[in-house]
Every structure is written in structure tokens, then in C-alpha cells.
Amino acid sequence: MQTLYRRLLQLMPRFGVRVTDLAPGTALVSRRGRYTVKPAGKDAWMVLRGAPGGWTTVPLGESGARLVLGEKSAADERKLQMAAAEYLCTQHVTAMFELYGVNCVLDVGANNGQYAKRLRKHGYRGRIVSFEPTAEAFARLSKAAERDPNWQVHHCGLGRENTTAEIHVGWNTMNSLLPASDYGRDRYKRFHTTRTEEIRIRRLDAVLDEALDGIDEPRPFLKMDTQGYDLEVYAGAGERIGDFVGLQSEVAMLRLYEGSPPMSEAVAAYEAGGFETTGMYPVTREAATGRVVEFDCVMMRAKAAPETA
Structure with missing residues (x-):
């Protein structure tokens, strides 16, 4: 009927x-x-x-x-792969947030707030504390966060010491405290010219209590995207790195910046801190050779996972 x-x-x-x-x-x-x-x-x-x-x-x-x-979507295999990797990485990270009960994300190297926006689109509603040292990017970051009461922003960078430093700017999303390497200059025209800006740098362990203030039983996650400076940010956590249930770091296979650590060194340092890899996603890849330049490495502290029945 x-x-x-x-x-x-x-x-x-x-x-x-x-x-x-x-x-x-x-x-x-x-x-x-x-x-x-x-x-x-x-x-x-x-x-x-x-x-x-x-x-x-x-x-x-x-x-x-x-x-x-669509008929044009597969024409640029590299572009499609990078877009898929970005989506899958954020999907994986938010799944780990749910599994580990993450309730605060420290977004270090926030730029314009792209990472935080992706987290929100994927359903994360907990606290986000973003750090961006450059004036131009911080202005856009502040604008992006102004209507989100659970998204805090701070106009500073994080590193090994409480200090000031000169950062290379004018490189769009690739501003760095480190100079470009020969490989980086060959790859990106933006590295051929630069200007610097003085910025404030704080240690992670000096800002952590403020970031977690008011959260009962905090379960923080550390995201770092500082263009070759991630290990310096990590070092600034000191003993407080043990408070974090997970982290995400951009690790380099082919170094764009002088003095940046190779992927093996960065991953070894994180593993020594008790973190284990749960996901690895290419960020950039050479069009001519197919080689991966950088990965987003997601790591969690397995001992912090909730016990299952």
C-alpha cells in the first residue's frame, strides 16, 4: 500500500x-x-x-x-593527495581527542588560525590556546577568534628561553626564526627576500598554568608548526611535557631552514618523552620527484589512553 x-x-x-x-x-x-x-x-x-x-x-x-x-579533480595528483592528507590528519587528530579526552589544545605557530578553524569544523569544542608572534598574522588570528569564547590568543612565540628574537617575515605561512636553507631557497622564491621583526618568546612551562586555568582534570594536546623551531618549543616545556597526552609536530624529510632538525632527530626526542606515533601525513611534496618534504606527525602518550573494559 x-x-x-x-x-x-x-x-x-x-x-x-x-x-x-x-x-x-x-x-x-x-x-x-x-x-x-x-x-x-x-x-x-x-x-x-x-x-x-x-x-x-x-x-x-x-x-x-x-x-x-569531478573530471578535473584527479588532473593534479599531488594537489589531490595533499588535500586528502590535510583532511585525514585533522580527522585523525579529532578522533584522538575523543579517545584521550583532550580538553585543551595549545596551538603553537597559529598563523591566521587555520588549524583551530579545522578543529572546529571537525567537531572539537574544547579550549584552544593559540600563540602567534608576528604582528600581521596575529591581527588576523585575533579577528578569527573574537566570536569564539573558548579560543584564546597570545601575541608571542614559544621556545627554549624567555627572551626576544628576530623572526623572518614576508614568507606568508612560512615565517621562521631560522634562515632559509639552500634547498629552501631553490624551492621557494619567497625566501629570496626577507625582512625581520622583533618578537617575544616565552617558555611553554611558563604559560601552561594560565592556558589550563579553570579546566578540571586538564588533558592538554600540543600542536607545533613553527617552521623548523618545533624542538625548541618542546624543550621549553621542561618537565611539564609529562602533562600532555599528545602532540602534533611538522617534521622535515628535506630541510627548508638552516639548523632545523631532521625528522629522525625530532621523532626520537618525542619518543624519549613518552609519545608514540599514531599518524603521519605529508604536508608538502615535490612536484618534479614526488619526494615528501615535510610530514605532520601525530603522537600520543599511550599510557594516557583510558582503560577499556
């Missing part, structure tokens, strides 16, 4: 209304315009105005998810 819903759908075309049945209980109703409906998996459909234009859907293993691809 037909439902009332189904009978209504069948009647509507008599009144000049186009009806496209998408899935059980779901329909597209329109008075004009041509739509193409393409299956995108069980009980899921793509609705496209006009011709489909080469859209396809690809199952992601046995996860139940499907990737929607």
Missing part, C-alpha cells in the same frame, strides 16, 4: 512541479531547471544541476565512505 507521502509526490508533477526521488523519505522538488541525480552509495545521492560532467564516486575501502570526484 502506498504511503500518503508517496501519493503526494506522484501528484505534484500535475501542477508543473518536478520531483526527483533521492532516497527513502527524501526528494528534490523544483519548479524549473534540470537536475541529474547520481547514486553515491547506499541511501546517498548526488544532485547536480545540468549534465553530470564526469562526476564519479569512489568507495574508500570498506569504511562505508565514498569520495566524490
